[in-house]
Amino acid sequence: MAEARPTHGVEWAIAGAVVSFLGLVVVLPLISLVATVGRAPWEAVAGLSTGEAVNALGLSAAVAAIALAVNGVFGVVGGLALVRHRFPGRRLLDWLVDLPLAVSPVMTGLGFLLLFGRTGFLGPVLERLDVQVAFAVPGAIVATLFVTLPFTVREVALVAEEVGTVEEEVAATLGATAAQSFWRVTLPKIRHGVVLGVTLTVARALGEFGAVLVLGGAITNRTMTATTYIHAAIEGRQTSAGFGMALVLAATSVLLMSAVQRRTSR
Template sequence: MHSLRRPTGVSRFIFLGVCAWLAALLLVPLGALCVNVASDLGHVVSVLSGPEALNAIALTLAVTLACIVFNGIFGVAGALVLVRQRFVGRRVLDALVDLPLALSPVMTGLAFLLVLGRSGVLRPVVDRLGLDVAFAWPSVLIVTLFVTLPFTLREVALVLEEVGDSEEQAASTLGASAWQAFWRVTLPNVRGGLVMGATLTAARALGEFGAVLVVGGSIANRTQTATTFIHGALEERQESAAYGMALLLAAAAVALLFVLQRRRE
């Protein structure tokens, strides 16, 4: 294999074209956002430090953290079941795991509204239990769990398939119980997949918008998240508030991107 070479001739034009495209599509809009925020910085800071914005950020962070934890547990469990076990209906389960990727976020919100909303099918159960779900923070958490379900599971499954089960078998021939083999062999092996999955989950959870809007209703200080805060601000023509929060989310995204890039290498 020859080492990579510098582009020449036509290749150089393609390279320059690619750079120009990426800059125009990604960097220039990002720059425009920064300029907008900088030109009205005082106002942006005062809005973002107001209670509405802080509550929205707090809810977003709490939901993201909860999603990472829940998906960590169920992602590993689900990956173990899908990769290591053979049973009737495995393919159905496999397809169900990817289903959230096929749904538009609004449709996700609608589906959960039909389950948990005022005339939802589970409404009697929820009411009897005395839970406050629809248009309250639990519904925001539930839809975010739905949209982030595939990420950790798929990343961990990829690792599990790659390492195979010979190490676990070796552990059991050495006298380890299934539980010991899991903690001391399986889990350390899939750590990379877990980190990658958590990163993707965080990116999606921080940014989830459509489903959260439909099911939570963007009620300030109750169900409003960072994204629905931006949406509300745009509707009220409070551009600088929207831009400020958007820049905050973009910064978080760039930080997550660094983790992603590390992992890729």
């Protein structure tokens, strides 16, 4: 049906409801964050230049970079595997890949704690190997790898399904090796999916809170990430530092996502 302007009173009422709903739920709260930080920007800057804030941001960036690398590689392998190969257990694998989206991050943290904690199922093994995962940096990394697993797999699978395998077959008939075909044909074809997938991965990694709180323990200067820093700062009444960090995180994710969306929609 042709697009139209609302004509009926009821339609205008619905339009008004939509605007006020989005305003009250999303827009005004986000504006109030910017306004709160903007009212006393130097307090936020001072709060964010303390050692613990810098360390927290650094750890978040490092963990996000690791998630990008590991789940980027596994995402390409997995996305292609699910679309291009038929093997026993494929449906189960497909289902497992989506599972991190369905479970609470607290349960994720608890699950790893039950595995890697001192009294956990693998606790004695880790103790003998002298490896600490829970309440240490590896814990924050593992938790983040779990929650960011689906993104690159899904985006790569979507694109791989669209582009098909005709070019790869041509490459094979022309004598290309599997490696040549992957680097010169497949990877350029699925490029957009990879870029979108790893961006979602980074945004999600920077924003992960529950799982890294439970498994990492949010120990100041050791396992405190940007999100757990916000939580601790606000609980400790250091509102300007907490809001400053919240703004930094939100702005980073929003800019990342909008940059990628603009690129991939072209």
